[in-house]
Amino acid sequence: MEKSKTSLYQAATEVWGKAILKDASYTKNLELNLELHKKLLNIFQAGDYYYMIFNVSTMELEFISPHIKNILGYDSNEINALFFLDQIHPNDKPYFLNFENKLTEFLKELPLEKRGSYKFQHDYRIKTKTNNYIRLLHQIVPIEFDENNYYRSLVLHTDITHIKKEGTPCFSIIGFDDEPSYYNIEVTEKLTKSFDLFTKREKEVLKCILEGKNSKTIAEKLFISLNTVHNHRKNILTKAEVHNPLDLLSKSIKEGWI
Known part of the structure; x- marks a missing residue:
């Protein structure tokens, strides 16, 4: 061709x-x-x-x-x-x-x-x-x-x-590795470091949530307690201003958080 x-x-x-x-x-x-x-x-x-x-x-x-x-x-x-x-x-x-x-x-x-x-x-x-x-x-x-x-x-x-x-x-x-991120960039704009809505650990938990892992699996994967996972999940939903994992997934894709 x-x-x-x-x-x-x-x-x-x-x-x-x-x-x-x-x-x-x-x-x-x-x-x-x-x-x-x-x-x-x-x-x-x-x-x-x-x-x-x-x-x-x-x-x-x-x-x-x-x-x-x-x-x-x-x-x-x-x-x-x-x-x-x-x-x-x-x-x-x-x-x-x-x-x-x-x-x-x-x-x-x-x-x-x-x-x-x-x-x-x-x-x-x-x-x-x-x-x-x-x-x-x-x-x-x-x-x-x-x-x-x-x-x-x-x-x-x-x-x-x-x-x-x-x-x-x-x-x-x-x-990665504490380098800055730039979310939802307009093509014509100058790159400006985006405010990190989530902590480093919350980002790890967020990724696991969006991949469909349950809290027990997340705890085992990240070597943290189940209670800590529950707290992170609650904080993530609050910061994202959503009420459930499905809405969190949709907003994460649209905002480019992942």
Whole structure:
């Protein structure tokens, strides 16, 4: 398939190319340990999901987990970057491009020691093989880079149609290891550190709640007492100004807290 100069793919490759500070042909063998990456990078899922590995230097998808078929209806060998971008809803393509541009600009300014300390996420609608649109939460974490270039990113796509049926796509930059976060960023605005509504421990509990874990499981996972979990849950609902986990999940997605 020919890559049209007017396609989203062409525009996106120009944006992603900003992450290549020096010409590089990256040929290191791809070794996948996705479960390890998932644990280390604190990636969130609130529904059906699949993984991808994106090679920044070649502007292509190197790996797509077979779970994509459960969500989009395609086998992994039917997908490449050009085809995938072409399936994005026409009204959401400008958001996608602008968010990716903001992401790339942010990455360029990061010192080497902080390049693995951020997760980037935004959402958009995409067409399935049956010509229906679903909404994906698109989460990206750089996994291979050096002082000159970004080489690979781990991408997680989660179906959040059941959570966010309508609304404008939003973009957030979430810091790990006490790095600042930037929630629900407007494309045109200068990045300003967002006020952290939740404490570090509350964020850990929040993630577990949104993944559907019960209080006993959360207590065991975080090595805290059941009573402490109950207190955290109460404080989280109060701070979020919601009354139940379902509303908490919906607001967390819309506000980009996760």
